[in-house]
Amino acid sequence: MNTSIAIIGAGLGGLTLARVLHVHGIAATVYEAEASASARPQGGMLDMHEHDGQAALRAAGLYDAFRAIIQTGGDASRVFDKDGRLLFEDGGSDGLRPEVPRAALRAILLDSLPAGTVQWGHKLTGATALGGGRHRLAFDNGASVSADLVVGADGAWSRVRPLLSPDKPAYTGTTFVETFVRNADVLQPASAEAVGPGGLFALAPRQGISAHREPDGVLHAYVALRKPLDWIAGIDFSDRDAATARVAGEFDGWAAPLRTLITGGDAAPVARPIHALPNGHRWERIAGVTLLGDAAHLMPPSGDGANLAMFDGAQLAEAIAAHGDDIEAALAAYERELFPRSAAAADDAYSVFDACYGDDAPHSLVDFLKSVAPAA
Numbered sequence: 001m002n003t004s005i006a007i008i009g010a011g012l013g014g015l016t017l018a019r020v021l022h023v024h025g026i027a028a029t030v031y032e033a034e035a036s037a038s039a040r041p042q043g044g045m046l047d048m049h050e051h052d053g054q055a056a057l058r059a060a061g062l063y064d065a066f067r068a069i070i071q072t073g074g075d076a077s078r079v080f081d082k083d084g085r086l087l088f089e090d091g092g093s094d095g096l097r098p099e100v101p102r103a104a105l106r107a108i109l110l111d112s113l114p115a116g117t118v119q120w121g122h123k124l125t126g127a128t129a130l131g132g133g134r135h136r137l138a139f140d141n142g143a144s145v146s147a148d149l150v151v152g153a154d155g156a157w158s159r160v161r162p163l164l165s166p167d168k169p170a171y172t173g174t175t176f177v178e179t180f181v182r183n184a185d186v187l188q189p190a191s192a193e194a195v196g197p198g199g200l201f202a203l204a205p206r207q208g209i210s211a212h213r214e215p216d217g218v219l220h221a222y223v224a225l226r227k228p229l230d231w232i233a234g235i236d237f238s239d240r241d242a243a244t245a246r247v248a249g250e251f252d253g254w255a256a257p258l259r260t261l262i263t264g265g266d267a268a269p270v271a272r273p274i275h276a277l278p279n280g281h282r283w284e285r286i287a288g289v290t291l292l293g294d295a296a297h298l299m300p301p302s303g304d305g306a307n308l309a310m311f312d313g314a315q316l317a318e319a320i321a322a323h324g325d326d327i328e329a330a331l332a333a334y335e336r337e338l339f340p341r342s343a344a345a346a347d348d349a350y351s352v353f354d355a356c357y358g359d360d361a362p363h364s365l366v367d368f369l370k371s372v373a374p375a376a
């Protein structure tokens with residue numbers, strides 16, 4: 001193949017694209033803003049779904065490597081109300097939705113690529129159309145390259161997206177505050193017991209805590225608050241104690257093992273305002289450029305975004321392999337399936353998000369989980 005392919009972003013989506021292209025004998029270069037693979041903690045557990053994330057890993061020839069990093073029992077889940085009453089429990093099976101650490105998954109993808117595929121420390125700052133579908137890419141380190149195909153796999157705040165679409169992510173009205181409780185079985189045993197081997201949702205109308213057990217006894221929680229951005233901006237998150245007290249103040253009266261997921265850590269909480277692109281985000285075909293993952297369809301977290309990004313990457317690679325140097329045919333085929341797939345996923349994401357953090361929580365989530373539970 002004579003086409004030069006530049007993938008912007010070494011997240012799970014961009015790396016899956018590069019890997020599946022490599023499986024098909026097609027070279028690509030991934031340009032990543034961060035300085036190295038370890039520049040930022042990747043954190044978090046991801047459940048890999050059979051129909052998208054796992055399918056992508058099969059296409060990447062990495063299914064066995066993925067099975068080796070599954071956290072046993074990690075897919076168990078519980079739903080509590082604010083008083084600590086257990087409303088729903090699913091013991092999990094590690095079958096359909098096994099949980100893996102995001103960092104380990106990313107490492108498998110990185111290790112599967114030829115040396116030099118990822119160019120670290122290359123933050124895209126601009127892209128100029130050269131005609132004929134080619135683009136000139138400029139990076140913050142002064143480098144520039146041209147490519148026949150540019151794939152924006154650069155996440156929520158994509159610098160590639162403006163080539164295709166004027167849309168920008170908008171605040172959803174919900175902010176997650178991220179907390180960690182380390183050595184929890186020893187230091188916060190009641191919280192560790194509540195979380196169990198997998199994860200919990202502790203919910204009340206319009207607020208909640210979702211927490212997951214990570215390797216080495218770490219409890220990683222997202223504290224969800226439906227608040228305007230200026231309320232969040234009014235908290236000084238660099239002041240650990242003050243920020244923790246302000247967030248925990250919203251959970252006064254909650255059962256102690258749940259509230260301790262906010263107060264029992266030793267690190268400053270981190271605010272993560274949740275943004276989303278318009279539902280059904282799409283664009284007209286423009287030669288030589290496309291998007292995948294969050295860059296294409298940022299949606300509220302519902303446990304599927306990373307899976308979707310990986311599936312997009314695998315699908316795009318398969319389309320390129322099938323169409324050879326006819327890149328426009330490959331992109332048209334990829335986008336024909338991408339748009340309806342991501343619109344349906346966004347609808348699902350809003351339903352799950354509302355079940356978790358809407359006016360009827362926690363019962364809305366319990367009803368949802370019962371409706372999707374496999375028949376006994």
Ligand SMILES: Cc1cc2nc3c(=O)[nH]c(=O)nc-3n(C[C@H](O)[C@H](O)[C@H](O)COP(=O)(O)OP(=O)(O)OC[C@H]3O[C@@H](n4cnc5c(N)ncnc54)[C@H](O)[C@@H]3O)c2cc1C
Binds near residue numbers: 008047306
């Ligand atoms: C709080 C939270 C919890 C979540 N939990 C889950 C979950 O349990 N399961 C799940 O499936 N999904 C989950 N998601 C969603 C998931 O994290 C994303 O959908 C997924 O990471 C998207 O992958 P991506 O490859 O498209 O983008 P990203 O993972 O964002 O990767 C983009 C990459 O591009 C790089 N980059 C950005 N700008 C530039 C630039 N200008 N130049 C070069 N490189 C650049 C970034 O450094 C990054 O490495 C969650 C999201 C949030 C916010």
